[in-house]
Every structure is written in C-alpha cells, then in structure tokens.
Amino acid sequence: MNTLIAGNWKTNLLADSAQALAQAVRDHCNQTNVCVIPPALYAGKVAELLATSDVALGLQDISDQGMGATTGDICAQQAVDVGAKYVLVGHSERRVRQFETSDLVARKALAAASAGLVPIVCVGESLDDREAGRHEQVVGEQLAPVIQALGTVMDCVVAYEPVWAIGTGKTASAEQAQAMHAVIRRMLVDAGKGQTKILYGGSVNAANAAELAACPDVNGALVGGAALTIESFAVIVKAFTEQN
Numbered sequence: 442m443n444t445l446i447a448g449n450w451k452t453n454l455l456a457d458s459a460q461a462l463a464q465a466v467r468d469h470c471n472q473t474n475v476c477v478i479p480p481a482l483y484a485g486k487v488a489e490l491l492a493t494s495d496v497a498l499g500l501q502d503i504s505d506q507g508m509g510a511t512t513g514d515i516c517a518q519q520a521v522d523v524g525a526k527y528v529l530v531g532h533s534e535r536r537v538r539q540f541e542t543s544d545l546v547a548r549k550a551l552a553a554a555s556a557g558l559v560p561i562v563c564v565g566e567s568l569d570d571r572e573a574g575r576h577e578q579v580v581g582e583q584l585a586p587v588i589q590a591l592g593t594v595m596d597c598v599v600a601y602e603p604v605w606a607i608g609t610g611k612t613a614s615a616e617q618a619q620a621m622h623a624v625i626r627r628m629l630v631d632a633g634k635g636q637t638k639i640l641y642g643g644s645v646n647a648a649n650a651a652e653l654a655a656c657p658d659v660n661g662a663l664v665g666g667a668a669l670t671i672e673s674f675a676v677i678v679k680a681f682t683e684q685n
C-alpha cells in the first residue's frame with residue numbers, strides 16, 4: 442500500500458470526542474497506511490486506543506530543539522515516547538500565524554528525522570501567489586531548505602496544501618494538484634528522494650477523493666475537516682487505498 446491518508450484534527454475535539462473518533466478510525470480504517478494526528482494533549486490516550494491496531498499516530502508540530510528549556514513546546518523525543526510515528530512540520534497555519542520560516546521548518550524536519558520520526562513537510566502557496574503565477578517558485582523555495590537539511594534521510598513525506606484550498610471547500614483541481622506534485626517530484630528525484638510520498642491537502646472530501654487519488658503523483662491525502670467524521674474519512678481512505 443504505497444499511500445498515506447492522514448487525518449489532521451487540528452485544534453478540534455475534546456478528550457471524549459477525540460477518543461471516540463480514534464476508536465472509530467481503529468474500527469473502520471485499521472490499515473498501516475492510515476494516520477491520525479490528534480491535538481497533542483490527547484495523543485497519549487489516542488496512542489493507547491491505537492496500540493493494538495495498525496493505525497499510526499502523528500503529532501501536529503514539534504520543536505526544533507531537543508529536551509530542555511523551551512516552555513510550551515514538544516520535542517521530538519517526547520513525540521516518539523508517546524508513540525508517534527509521524528509529525529507535521531510547516532503547516533501553513535503555523536507558517537502564517539506563528540511566523541514559521543522555511544529554515545525553521547527545515548530544522549524541525551531534521552529534529553524529527555534524527556529522533557526516528559517521519560516528518561510530513563507541508564508546503565503550499567497563498568491565493569496571491571497563485572494568482573500572480575508564483576506558486577511553483579514559492580513551493581520550491583519552501584521545500585529546498587528541507588531537502589538540504591534532510592540530506593540523506595529518506596523517510597519523509599511531503600504534503601502539498603495550497604493555502605487557498607484549506608478549510609475553504611475550494612479544492613485544487615486534479616490538474617492543479619498533479620501539476621504541482623510533478624514539480625515537487627522533480628525536486629525530490631533530483632535530490633535522490635524520488636520515492637517520497639507526496640500527499641495532497643486542502644478540502645479533500647468524500648466526493649473529490651477518488652479524482653485526486655487517480656493523479657499519478659498524488660500518493661495520499663492530508664485531510665482536515667473531513668477527517669473529523671468517520672463516515673467521510675473512511676470513504677477517503679478507501680478511495681486512496683484502491684488507487685494505490
């Protein structure tokens with residue numbers, strides 16, 4: 442199964458609903474190519490619920506620093522300790538609201554990989570960038586420092602999430618997604634990382650998943666809103682699993 446379908450729960454859900462959703466994913470999508478990414482506060486409980494399943498756990502962010510004096514952060518070693526396999530770095534909500542630079546994102550990706558986590562590196566252009574025709578350049582500039590920082594590390598995932606498609610109900614068309622994924626693929630191939638999975642994220646839902654999954658360079662999905670109900674998430678998981 443050369444695909445990955447990750448549900449990013451962002452800052453949604455409380456303890457009870459997070460546990461109920463984890464149980465539902467375990468019961469309906471018990472596959473090694475599925476990952477849930479709950480709020481960090483609930484990661485321990487979710488990890489317990491997933492312990493006997495094939496579903497992987499991810500976290501939404503980590504510090505670029507190791508253990509020590511970084512109040513409020515979570516370090517890579519702690520993410521491993523709680524049972525995480527994946528960690529998102531560079532989500533646009535953090536690039537925009539927490540002013541994260543691509544250099545910081547690259548350091549986070551390296552911190553994750555060095556601790557044995559698989560970083561899911563998020564890249565994506567704003568609406569202004571797309572309308573100005575700068576989208577490929579912007580995504581290239583976001584990805585380049587990460588590729589350089591990761592060096593010979595092979596176990597990473599890239600998620601292309603156009604900012605204008607996140608939470609807006611406005612998905613990139615299959616053509617737009619494939620075109621950008623092909624650009625990303627070329628960069629990865631040039632760096633000797635051609636086998637890296639490239640996920641698409643941004644208003645993926647039960648209705649559009651199959652069309653996106655059919656794109657040759659779309660190897661999975663990073664799902665936000667539609668990952669919060671098992672009905673839609675299970676349909677997305679099935680669509681990508683069948684294509685890959």
Ligand SMILES: O=C(CO)COP(=O)(O)O
Pocket residue numbers: 449532602606607608609610642643644645663664665666667
């Ligand atoms: O940001 C996303 C996943 O990380 C996408 O969110 P939506 O699926 O809600 O658009």
